[in-house]
Amino acid sequence: MENLKIAATERSPEVDFDFEHGALSLRGESYPEDASTVFGPIFSALESFLATVGDREIRIDFDLTYFNSSSAKALMNMFQRLDHAAAAGARIKITWFFAPDDDTMKEFGEDFSEDLEHVAFNLIAIETAA
Amino acid sequence: MADFNLFDAEEKTLEQAEELRHGMADAPAAIRDGLATLIDSYGRSVREQRRLVRVSDRLQAQLATVNHELGKRKAEAEQALDDLKSAQESLVQAEKLASLGALVGGVAHEINTPVGIALSCASHLADATQDIKKLFEADDIGVDDFKRYMATAMDTTSLILSNCERAAQLIRSFKQVAVDRTSSERRDFDLCAYIRETLASLGPHLRQAGHTVSIDCPGGITMTSYPGALSQVLSNFVMNSLVHGFEPGQIGEIRIEVDQVEPDQVRLTYADTGRGIPDQNRGRIFDPFFTTRRGIGGSGLGLHIVYNLVTGPLGGNVSVESPAKGGTAFVVTVPQVTASPTV
């Protein structure tokens, strides 16, 4: 299926879903006026992709520096969906990146991972090239 | 895309619960009531979540706008500060040029006097020589003529000499005023030892009149600075005490005290027990050409040189004080390690 690539804007993250290689990533900030314009395309693409994965290996990177509440809710939904897919056999590995001095993003990562049972969840501190 | 719904899962759950309720129409009233209450409060909770997400989205958007604005203002303020700094730099530059102009004008004026005197003496001597030559060639020269010529020659040559010397000395001082940072050597030295050496080299001037010098300097202060500049500053202070401070016949005292008010700063206080500087002159003594001995050896450059050396290469500041007990005191504060020359 076709890859999904959306450039970042001031209020929305860069989306790079390389379905062919099973490498997905979201990077940047997310506080859109309307969550559905940003997460609508992401979810429909992810939905169709997950329907085809079987027991493939999939890597998803989250490298976010700031997001609002509806984005947080959308992320939780996404994690739920991924956890379901993992329960059904897909080998899913989520990596949550945060800047070493950003405790907030680190805690968000920890919170989000609490309800996940089937995906592998990694928290990694990285210096961003600011 | 239009059917994207953040609370999709919750709504599905609600629908399923609703179906469950229908399917349990035959259950005991207590169970049906309980289930209805549960569904109701879950629905309310989901609505509340939606509301909360909306409210906090709005707040976060505001926050982002404010942050953005803040960043813009900060950049603007930084830009303004940069502009201000460069404006200040060009002002300082302009100021330097203006003071250099004033200095050059002053020097020209100062040098004009001795050079003018030397010139008129020289032409007077030339005229007298011409006259005596004529008499000599006419073989008409008398002893009186020769005596008069000799007297003129003695007077004019000594005036020419002293005035040329004066002009040369002025030029030397002027060269010192234009202190060149790179030409003087910056190195490590022991402050107290260096002060003692400098004072010792001035000893002959001091001892003649019997003045006493005391130096109170805590040992072990190593400077990385311009020793030459420092000794020039001290020499100017000492010469001024001798020339302006002490009354003829007075046995004066000079005290030099060094202390460290801050870790990397050195404060040197120079004080004499001379007649002091009158209030109305205190604001002008660092100006070029301010002197109370014009015409009798003062050019008024000494303290100006001091000021330039202290604020320039030595990177500090200098001020004058009038101690209550009389005399004059200069306070020089300089960093222990000066900035390395920026060229």
Ligand SMILES: Nc1ncnc2c1ncn2[C@@H]1O[C@H](COP(=O)(O)OP(=O)(O)OP(=O)(O)O)[C@@H](O)[C@H]1O
């Ligand atoms: N220790 C002192 N006691 C009293 N007056 C002083 C003392 N030091 C400086 N002054 C006053 O400050 C004036 C300026 O001093 P400065 O050294 O600049 O010039 P100067 O000594 O007159 O001339 P120059 O140093 O160029 O030969 C002096 O003419 C004198 O009036």
Ligand SMILES: [Mg+2]
């Ligand atoms: Mg002087």
